[in-house]
Amino acid sequence: MKKLLNDPADAVRDALRGMAAAHPELRVDHDQRYVARATGPEQGRVAVISGGGSGHEPLHAGFVGPGMLDAAVAGEVFTSPVPDQILAATTAVSGGAGVLHVVKNYTGDVLNFQLAAELADEDGIAVRTVLVDDDVAVQDSTYTAGRRGTGATVVVEKAAGALAATGADLDAVAAVGRRVNEASRSFGIALTACTVPAAGTPTFDLGPDEIEIGIGIHGEPGRERRPIGPAAELAEIAAAAILEDMPLERGSDALVIVNGMGGTPQLELYVVFAEVARILGDRGVTIARSLVGNYVTSLDMAGCMLTLTRLDDELLGLWDAPVRTPALRWGG
Amino acid sequence: MKKLLNDPADAVRDALRGMAAAHPELRVDHDQRYVARATGPEQGRVAVISGGGSGHEPLHAGFVGPGMLDAAVAGEVFTSPVPDQILAATTAVSGGAGVLHVVKNYTGDVLNFQLAAELADEDGIAVRTVLVDDDVAVQDSTYTAGRRGTGATVVVEKAAGALAATGADLDAVAAVGRRVNEASRSFGIALTACTVPAAGTPTFDLGPDEIEIGIGIHGEPGRERRPIGPAAELAEIAAAAILEDMPLERGSDALVIVNGMGGTPQLELYVVFAEVARILGDRGVTIARSLVGNYVTSLDMAGCMLTLTRLDDELLGLWDAPVRTPALRWGG
Numbered sequence: 001m002k003k004l005l006n007d008p009a010d011a012v013r014d015a016l017r018g019m020a021a022a023h024p025e026l027r028v029d030h031d032q033r034y035v036a037r038a039t040g041p042e043q044g045r046v047a048v049i050s051g052g053g054s055g056h057e058p059l060h061a062g063f064v065g066p067g068m069l070d071a072a073v074a075g076e077v078f079t080s081p082v083p084d085q086i087l088a089a090t091t092a093v094s095g096g097a098g099v100l101h102v103v104k105n106y107t108g109d110v111l112n113f114q115l116a117a118e119l120a121d122e123d124g125i126a127v128r129t130v131l132v133d134d135d136v137a138v139q140d141s142t143y144t145a146g147r148r149g150t151g152a153t154v155v156v157e158k159a160a161g162a163l164a165a166t167g168a169d170l171d172a173v174a175a176v177g178r179r180v181n182e183a184s185r186s187f188g189i190a191l192t193a194c195t196v197p198a199a200g201t202p203t204f205d206l207g208p209d210e211i212e213i214g215i216g217i218h219g220e221p222g223r224e225r226r227p228i229g230p231a232a233e234l235a236e237i238a239a240a241a242i243l244e245d246m247p248l249e250r251g252s253d254a255l256v257i258v259n260g261m262g263g264t265p266q267l268e269l270y271v272v273f274a275e276v277a278r279i280l281g282d283r284g285v286t287i288a289r290s291l292v293g294n295y296v297t298s299l300d301m302a303g304c305m306l307t308l309t310r311l312d313d314e315l316l317g318l319w320d321a322p323v324r325t326p327a328l329r330w331g332g
Numbered sequence: 333m334k335k336l337l338n339d340p341a342d343a344v345r346d347a348l349r350g351m352a353a354a355h356p357e358l359r360v361d362h363d364q365r366y367v368a369r370a371t372g373p374e375q376g377r378v379a380v381i382s383g384g385g386s387g388h389e390p391l392h393a394g395f396v397g398p399g400m401l402d403a404a405v406a407g408e409v410f411t412s413p414v415p416d417q418i419l420a421a422t423t424a425v426s427g428g429a430g431v432l433h434v435v436k437n438y439t440g441d442v443l444n445f446q447l448a449a450e451l452a453d454e455d456g457i458a459v460r461t462v463l464v465d466d467d468v469a470v471q472d473s474t475y476t477a478g479r480r481g482t483g484a485t486v487v488v489e490k491a492a493g494a495l496a497a498t499g500a501d502l503d504a505v506a507a508v509g510r511r512v513n514e515a516s517r518s519f520g521i522a523l524t525a526c527t528v529p530a531a532g533t534p535t536f537d538l539g540p541d542e543i544e545i546g547i548g549i550h551g552e553p554g555r556e557r558r559p560i561g562p563a564a565e566l567a568e569i570a571a572a573a574i575l576e577d578m579p580l581e582r583g584s585d586a587l588v589i590v591n592g593m594g595g596t597p598q599l600e601l602y603v604v605f606a607e608v609a610r611i612l613g614d615r616g617v618t619i620a621r622s623l624v625g626n627y628v629t630s631l632d633m634a635g636c637m638l639t640l641t642r643l644d645d646e647l648l649g650l651w652d653a654p655v656r657t658p659a660l661r662w663g664g
Contacts, residue, residue, distance in 0.1 A: 002523040002541065004600035004636060006562040006607075011599060014563070018602030021609035022622045057598035077599075191334040209334065230338040231346070262597040265631050266389035267343060267409075268336035270350030275338075277353035290354045292658075294626070299597050302632065304336060326624075329662055 001200040003300075008197035012054045012076055019061055023326055026064055033081065034089035035061040036071035046164040046173045047071070047093035050102040050157055051086060052109050053078040055196070056217060059153060059296045062327030068161035069102075069325070077196050077299070078218045080108030086116035090125060098126035098170030102157050102177060104149030105133040128170050130177035132156050134186045134307065136245040137214030137222045148216050151259050151307030152184035154295050155319070158328065162321035180315060185246045187238040188305035190215035191228065192263060194298045213237060217261070217298045217305075231268070235275035238306040243283070248310060250284030255319060257290065257307040262297035264304055269293065272304055289319055295327065333532040335632075340529035344386045344408055351393055355658055358396055365413065366421035367393040368403035378496040378505045379403070379425035382434040382489055383418060384441050385410040387528070388549060391485060391628045394659030400493035401434075401657070409528050409631070410550045412440030418448035422457060430458035430502030434489050434509060436481030437465035460502055462509035464488050466518045466639065468577045469546030469554045480548050483591050483639030484516035486627050487651070490660065494653035512647060517578045519570040520637035522547035523560065524595065526630045545569060549593070549630045549637075563600070567607035570638040575615070580642060582616030587651060589622065589639040594629035596636055601625065604636055621651055627659065 005011050012033065019035060020028040027038040034051065041047060050060045051073025060072035070093035075081035090099050099120065103113045110131065117127040132149035141148055160177040168176075190212040193202035203219035206212060211234075214222025228234075248254060258273045260266070269292050277287060288311050296305065309315070322331030337343050344365065351367060352360040359370040366383070373379060382392045383405025392404035402425035407413035422431045431452065435445045442463065449459040466484035473480055492509040500508075522544040525534035535551035538544060543566075546554025560566075580586060590605045592598070601624050609619060620643050628637065641647070654663030 002543065002560050002634070004523070004563045004566065004596060004604050006564055006603065011603065014606050015599045015602040018604070018606035018609070018624070020606075021619065022602065022605050022624050055597070055599060057602070062598070191336070211334065228334050231336045232338055234336065263595045263632065263634075264336060265387070265594040265629055266394070266626070267347045267387060267631065270347040270354065270389070271338065271343065272336050272350070273354050274346050274350035274352075277350070287353065292350070292354050294598065297597055299599065300595065300634065302334070302595075324662075330656075 001195055003197060005197055011197045012074055016074060032085045032088040034071050034073040034085060035064050036089065036092055037065060041093050041095040043095045044097050045095050045167060046097045046100060046170050047095060048100045048102065048157065048160045048164050049089050049093055051081050052104050053080060055299045056297050058327035063157050063325050065325035067165055067321055067323035068328065069157055077198065080112045083112045083115040083119060086113055087119045090116060090120045090127065091123065094125045098128065100160055100170065100173050100177060101127055101129045102153065102160060103129055103131050104153055105131050105146055106143045107145060126170055128174035130156055130174055130181060132181050134181060134184045136185050136241050137187055141216055142220040143218065150188065150217050151186040151257050151296050151305050152181055152309065155184055155255060155309050156180045158323065159315060159318040162318040180309065184307060184309040185242040186305055186307040187241045188215045188303060189213055189234055189238060190261065190301055190303040192302040193219055194301035215303060217296060219298060231271045232275045235272050235279060239276060239279045242306065242308050248283065248285045253286050253288035253311040254280065255289045255309040255311050256287050257295065258292045259296055259305040259307060260294040261301040261303040261305065262294060263300040263302040266293060269304055276306060288316060333527055335529060337529055343529045344406055348406060364417045364420040366403050366405040366417060367396050368421065368424055369396060373425050373427040375427045376429050377427050377499060378429045378432060378502050379427060380432045380434065380489065380492045380496050380505065381421050381425055383413050384436050385412060387631045388629050390659035395489050395657050397657035399497055399653055399655035400660065401489055409530065412444045415444045415447040415451065418445055419451045422448060422452045422459065423455065426457045430460065432492055432502065432505050432509065433459055433461045434485065434492060435461055435463050436485055437463050437478055438475045439477060458502055460506035462488055462506055462513060464513050466513060466516045468517050468573050469519055473548055474552040475550065482520065482549050483518040483589050483628050483637050484513055484641065487516055487587060487641050488512045490655065491647060491650040494650040512641065516639060516641040517574040518637055518639040519573045520547045520635060521545055521566055521570060522593065522633055522635040524634040525551055526633035547635060549628060551630060563603045564607045567604050567611060571608060571611045574638065574640050580615065580617045585618050585620035585643040586612065587621045587641040587643050588619050589627065590624045591628055591637040591639060592626040593633040593635040593637065594626060595632040595634040598625060601636055608638060620648060
């Protein structure tokens, strides 16, 4: 294993030190391992937090800041944060109007966020939870009952954070998060495995021309292994899987994310985007907004994930609202 | 070779199709292969363009937009654009106040931009050139007489674009670009080689625990090959090489870029950033601004590059000025 690390066991700790040094506008709690806005809680405003295993950067800490998350809780690589961490972050951001937990659907995350929510409730902090389960590739998976939560997490966090910034109440912020999740689908393809620092070896093996169709963001198996084909064909596979599950009628607007898994250069992601644009254009779907780059990664895995969100005026407005985080920044 | 491509020979063409689909605020000239702002030239304002071989995305097209570049010219992967392309872009962005060429110091780029500048001059367009040669690793290199141009290109393009936006004249915009280059140094480390699509095999071989110290962004050899060490040691090597060449006195302000080469996850880049912050802190240098991520890449190469720029009030102001491009966006 060749990685830019000190002791692989300290990877998350050291990366959080780096985040603290690079982003004075954020506050890193090194004991409880969460990243929050340095400005502290805003009284009377709903707070939005998320978190999960590390190794998916910039998710989640890269999305902390005005217009998006109030805090992100960092577990060890591919390991859920524990309830105490989540509770500490929930308490730290609470401004008295409740806290929304955005939780990707993995068994450990679901359980630990739920326990933290119960503990917060005992402390008088109202918590609602949005479960993200946008990955259409498989129904159940290695770490999951039901579908996995992947690329749509970015959109849920953006929309919920934007609505919270307007002063909306907790139920409204939770409802828009759920609505984004229902309007979003994802599908990923891996060209290589990733290597978890503490393990030191790839999470699985792929042959020199082999790819995994429907990969999970921890390297969980997808639908099938097959030889690699041209980008046009891979984009077709991903788009077809999504559109079969969530048809987009002619004339509809979509947010399109072509997300790199961490080890794939942007040149290739734009090649994939061109093919997705062609496919959606043929179906009369308008790409109203897009992202091309690394947003929800799987360490050094090569490959990409396609996420489509059906946009209406409200979601478009929330997406366009000002945001100021390390990984998403515009407006205002 | 496993890559998300159609015909590898069409990689650049297809990626430009993707850029056009993803960024309606940009205009892609598919014949001459340059990317410009869709708004067209601004009369009476100096225009700033850059370009070079592809494979370094988001450099350069990802930096086209208000506050930064007016256009970026795309050569084939790791191959200079030809003079006709550069002339076409120069002509397209000219608003009558002259055009600045930001050129990384590689023999092909230097020659072709110079020819294009001469042709533009014959057409009555004044051109100045800023040569970027910030890489302290080696004096001459595979494609270079003198030092290579790498990470500082981003800072030169940002500062020159910001000054041009204020209505400054061509000589002033060129002067600030040169001043940024003189105040900047870079040093890169490769953990793996990269694979040029048309070649299909890695550009060089590294052993399972071997790294290349002082790598170029096309995989050109650096100072030495050695076994990988901890991130703290690698950061020391890069910082020492830079600070030996450009000492930063106690109390000075620096812009610090920990740049991924394309295949390295952000988790690792933040680990490196933490070590760089420690080293600069020990020397009394303040990290006034920073970037952590993929900005000047080398296809799928794993590794990172450290760039330091000594900031004064003018350069800090130009860095902070509003910018709205695919890869850098803030303010305004």
